[in-house]
Amino acid sequence: MNIRQFLQHYGIMENPFADEEASTDPVFKGFGIDHAYHPAWDKIFGTPAEPATSVVFGEKGSGKTAMRLQMVRKLSQYNSEHPDRRIFIIPYDDFNPFIDRFREKQPFWRKKIEKALHEWKVWDHIDAILSLGVTQLVDRILQVEHVSYPAVPGREELPVEKLEASQKRDLLLLAMLYDQSNVENRFDRWKKLAKKLKFRCWPSWLPLVGGGIWSVATAYLWFRYFSHVGWWGGLAVLAGWLPWVWNFSRAWWRMWKLRKGMRTLEHSPRPLRQILQTVPGRELADQPMPWVENSDARYEWLSKFQAVLKTLGFSGIFVLVDRVDEPYQINGVPQRMRDFAWSLLDNKLLKHPGIGFKLLLPGELYAFVLRETDEFRQRARLDKQNTISSFQWTGQSLYDLANTRIAGCVPSNEEGKIPELEDFFEPGVSREFLVNSLQSIAVPRRLFKFLYQVIVNHTNMHTENAPVWQISQATFLSTLADFQKNQ
Numbered sequence: 001m002n003i004r005q006f007l008q009h010y011g012i013m014e015n016p017f018a019d020e021e022a023s024t025d026p027v028f029k030g031f032g033i034d035h036a037y038h039p040a041w042d043k044i045f046g047t048p049a050e051p052a053t054s055v056v057f058g059e060k061g062s063g064k065t066a067m068r069l070q071m072v073r074k075l076s077q078y079n080s081e082h083p084d085r086r087i088f089i090i091p092y093d094d095f096n097p098f099i100d101r102f103r104e105k106q107p108f109w110r111k112k113i114e115k116a117l118h119e120w121k122v123w124d125h126i127d128a129i130l131s132l133g134v135t136q137l138v139d140r141i142l143q144v145e146h147v148s149y150p151a152v153p154g155r156e157e158l159p160v161e162k163l164e165a166s167q168k169r170d171l172l173l174l175a176m177l178y179d180q181s182n183v184e185n186r187f188d189r190w191k192k193l194a195k196k197l198k199f200r201c202w203p204s205w206l207p208l209v210g211g212g213i214w215s216v217a218t219a220y221l222w223f224r225y226f227s228h229v230g231w232w233g234g235l236a237v238l239a240g241w242l243p244w245v246w247n248f249s250r251a252w253w254r255m256w257k258l259r260k261g262m263r264t265l266e267h268s269p270r271p272l273r274q275i276l277q278t279v280p281g282r283e284l285a286d287q288p289m290p291w292v293e294n295s296d297a298r299y300e301w302l303s304k305f306q307a308v309l310k311t312l313g314f315s316g317i318f319v320l321v322d323r324v325d326e327p328y329q330i331n332g333v334p335q336r337m338r339d340f341a342w343s344l345l346d347n348k349l350l351k352h353p354g355i356g357f358k359l360l361l362p363g364e365l366y367a368f369v370l371r372e373t374d375e376f377r378q379r380a381r382l383d384k385q386n387t388i389s390s391f392q393w394t395g396q397s398l399y400d401l402a403n404t405r406i407a408g409c410v411p412s413n414e415e416g417k418i419p420e421l422e423d424f425f426e427p428g429v430s431r432e433f434l435v436n437s438l439q440s441i442a443v444p445r446r447l448f449k450f451l452y453q454v455i456v457n458h459t460n461m462h463t464e465n466a467p468v469w470q471i472s473q474a475t476f477l478s479t480l481a482d483f484q485k486n487q
Contacts, residue, residue, distance in 0.1 A: 001462040003455055007409075009469050010419040016405035017452040020445045022066035031408025033073055036401050038063055040388055044358070045071060048078045048087050051316040051356030055345070055382060058391025059363035060325075061445025068093070068322045068360060075318060085315040090133045093322040095340070098128045098264040099329050105263045113329050117339035122346045126298040127178070127290065128264045129319055133305060134178035137171075137312075142192055144183060158312050160197055167311055168197045169283050170304040176275045177258065177290065177301070180265060187271035191278075201278045251276035254289070261291030299352070306354050315354075322360045334364045341365065345380035363390065395439030398447050399431070402438075405448075424455075426470045433473075437480060446487065454479045 003015060019025035028036070038044075044054040044067065058064045072089060079086040102124060103116045110116050138144075141158055163171065175193055179186060194201055255273045276284075288297035306317065321344065330336040341361060344350075350357050366389055369382065393401070402421045410418050422431050441447050457479050458471040 001459045014409040017448040036404040053350040053357040054386040055359045056388045057366040062391045062443040064360035088314040122343040123295040131178045187274045257291040347381040395435040398438045
């Protein structure tokens with residue numbers, strides 16, 4: 001007797017418990033994403049019209065990634081229903097590029113990953129988040145297809161003509177600072193954006209042409225009329241190049257400071273210098289350049305980014321933080337996770353108006369919260385962040401989750417009663433017994449592993465010629481005992 005034979009007896013065409021990872025689970029993506037919600041869903045998700053922060057601590061397999069995918073689905077539906085008040089989604093869940101660049105820019109005595117992560121600050125997170133948001137926005141304005149952005153129509157036309165002149169300037173400066181696209185040369189991409197925005201900039205070669213014309217004219221006059229002047233003619237030629245030299249040296253200096261100060265991002269020297277030479281000096285005057293190691297300039301650029309988005313029809317931002325334990329340089333080490341994530345727990349950032357941070361953090365980190373000082377508690381103010389200290393599931397909610405997955409594997413045109421988990425077992429195994437037994441399993445991933453093993457053990461005990469369609473209580477209990485022992 002095999003598993004497929006057992007499931008098809010109940011009209012189930014696909015194994016509801018075979019997959020354990022939400023991002024690759026066809027049952028979850030096809031049915032469960034719209035029907036299987038954690039009991040604390042409303043508290044964590046909130047209302048898109050009023051973005052708010054939530055902090056969740058959950059162990060591996062508790063459904064954090066599934067909840068992130070459900071948030072993306074709900075926000076996508078909200079955006080389609082409210083085209084003038086959409087939510088801009090920033091998935092902050094791939095940290096490897098940022099950690100790699102940050103570590104490379106550390107001095108040699110801080111190259112060790114533990115020492116490097118200890119230096120990670122809140123402005124490094126803001127730089128990373130802004131880079132994800134600005135790169136996505138520029139892609140959407142230039143209509144560049146990108147598979148990394150969930151629920152984002154690649155060919156969507158944004159009303160850039162609504163932007164004021166100052167907002168066009170801010171968007172171009174944001175692109176200069178935070179656009180991290182590698183699709184094409186960044187200077188060419190930046191020029192396309194300036195052309196799309198109809199924003200006039202000085203050609204970077206203009207001072208060079210001016211210096212050349214001045215030099216030719218001076219040389220002609222010198223040799224034609226004033227050859228007896230001597231070295232004064234050489235000084236006159238040199239003076240013609242001063243505007244270009246000044247423009248180049250100033251752009252190079254700013255480029256060097258930006259590359260050094262923005263520790264989580266990578267800027268190629270030549271494209272960044274070319275952009276800095278192209279931007280008129282008056283547009284850079286009094287702008288908060290983020291080359292200083294503090295968060296003030298970053299908050300100003302965050303506000304500028306929000307103002308641009310609001311004009312383009314986005315009333316708020318959702319930042320979805322997940323998979324903190326997965327970067328290869330963190331590798332699930334609790335202390336490394338703490339050093340990386342702790343600077344995010346800053347009340348000033350988490351309560352920034354118009355942004356809802358959804359922090360889906362590993363459960364191991366909550367033990368560090370309990371041991372923190374009063375200074376940390378005052379800075380993080382987790383009591384104001386809709387904090388879920390333990391992302392657990394009750395036996396009842398796990399039973400309902402199992403039934404939801406079973407229903408998702410029954411063809412929609414199937415007539416008759418949809419089977420439930422209780423139907424798989426002998427009459428002596430009641431619903432109350434199943435609920436109480438599942439209580440000890442606690443998280444969905446272990447639930448799927450356990451139920452899959454129960455079915456495997458049952459089918460291995462019977463032949464195809466003499467099938468038994470209901471699992472005995474003894475098989476259930478023995479499998480549960482072995483499962484708990486292994487866990």
